[in-house]
Amino acid sequence: MMAHLIDGKEISLQIKEELKQKAIEYKERGIEVTLAVIQVGNDPASSVYVGNKKKACEFVGIRSLAYELPEETTQEELIALVKELNERADVNGILVQLPLPSHINEDFVIKTIAPEKDVDGFHPQSVGALSIGQKGFVSCTPAGIIELLKRSNIEIAGKECVVVGRSNIVGKPMALLMLRENATVTVCHSRTKDLKEVTKRADILIVALGKPRFITSEYVKDGAVVIDVGIHRDENNKLCGDVDFADVEGKVEAITPVPGGVGPMTIAMLMNNCMEAIV
Ligand code: GUN
Numbered sequence: 001m002m003a004h005l006i007d008g009k010e011i012s013l014q015i016k017e018e019l020k021q022k023a024i025e026y027k028e029r030g031i032e033v034t035l036a037v038i039q040v041g042n043d044p045a046s047s048v049y050v051g052n053k054k055k056a057c058e059f060v061g062i063r064s065l066a067y068e069l070p071e072e073t074t075q076e077e078l079i080a081l082v083k084e085l086n087e088r089a090d091v092n093g094i095l096v097q098l099p100l101p102s103h104i105n106e107d108f109v110i111k112t113i114a115p116e117k118d119v120d121g122f123h124p125q126s127v128g129a130l131s132i133g134q135k136g137f138v139s140c141t142p143a144g145i146i147e148l149l150k151r152s153n154i155e156i157a158g159k160e161c162v163v164v165g166r167s168n169i170v171g172k173p174m175a176l177l178m179l180r181e182n183a184t185v186t187v188c189h190s191r192t193k194d195l196k197e198v199t200k201r202a203d204i205l206i207v208a209l210g211k212p213r214f215i216t217s218e219y220v221k222d223g224a225v226v227i228d229v230g231i232h233r234d235e236n237n238k239l240c241g242d243v244d245f246a247d248v249e250g251k252v253e254a255i256t257p258v259p260g261g262v263g264p265m266t267i268a269m270l271m272n273n274c275m276e277a278i279v
Contacts, residue, residue: 004152004254006227011151012144012264016060019271023061026278034063035093035119035274036085040078040104041071046097053095056267062274065091075104079112086114092277093119095270119273122169130176137273142174144265145206145227146181154204154225154254157182162199164188164215164242165208170229174206195219213244217251226255229262 026033035057039050050066057064067081078096085091094117100106110118115125121137129136149156161183165171175187188198190209199205199219207215208229220226230242241258249255256262 008261012268015268038067093274139173140269144269159203161204162202170208215243
């Protein structure tokens with residue numbers, strides 16, 4: 001069986017094109033959407049992510065304000081900046097790139113972001129709203145996965161969905177979103193007994209466990225849909241996901257590649273959240 005390759009690059013481009021039109025309409029009404037991006041220190045991976053976010057803003061027509069703060073920035077200084085941006089009428093979205101240096105309490109900083117500008121969907125109020133089905137920003141990676149499934153015409157309602165990983169950014173909100181779409185949802189994690197037995201039940205298997213090529217064909221049911229959130233560099237410096245793509249591909253109905261699957265969708269959904277931050 002030839003698996004359908006879920007092309008996140010193409011789908012994210014479609015979404016960004018749609019948002020570009022919306023940004024033009026906003027501009028005609030005198031509204032400029034603005035995202036403030038704060039990075040503390042020079043973590044190389046964070047710098048790449050922040051650079052990609054800026055590029056996406058330029059593409060869509062969102063103004064981005066970059067705050068590149070030194071590693072020694074204190075928690076008080078960072079909080080003061082977030083509070084200033086909360087107050088600014090010309091700033092619609094605020095994103096604090098994670099991880100923060102260890103002397104700064106991430107939870108405390110996230111809690112300071114005004115929920116109506118929390119385009120990452122990390123504020124406890126945003127997470128709470130998602131868990132009780134109320135309106136609020138949704139974490140971009142899981143929101144992007146729902147969009148990938150919908151735009152690939154993959155039915156979610158009534159399906160067995162297994163999420164591997166329970167992080168606050170991906171696993172937990174992913175499970176809540178799949179539940180909202182009426183899937184039957186199981187969440188697995190490092191203490192799950194007999195992981196294979198559980199993942200083999202999945203019609204839709206979403207993997208975010210952070211181990212390169214961990215999920216082999218033994219973990220996957222014939223004809224399943226597999227979504228790979230992981231991104232790693234292997235021993236040959238080649239990008240790979242949490243799923244052993246070459247091993248699994250022949251067995252499944254559809255699968256996301258790495259790169260070019262989930263990754264580009266995260267940024268597209270961030271752009272979408274920024275547009276939605278306009279009331
Ligand atoms: N670090 C890794 N992923 C993310 C993300 O989606 N948002 C933020 N703010 N930081 C991250």
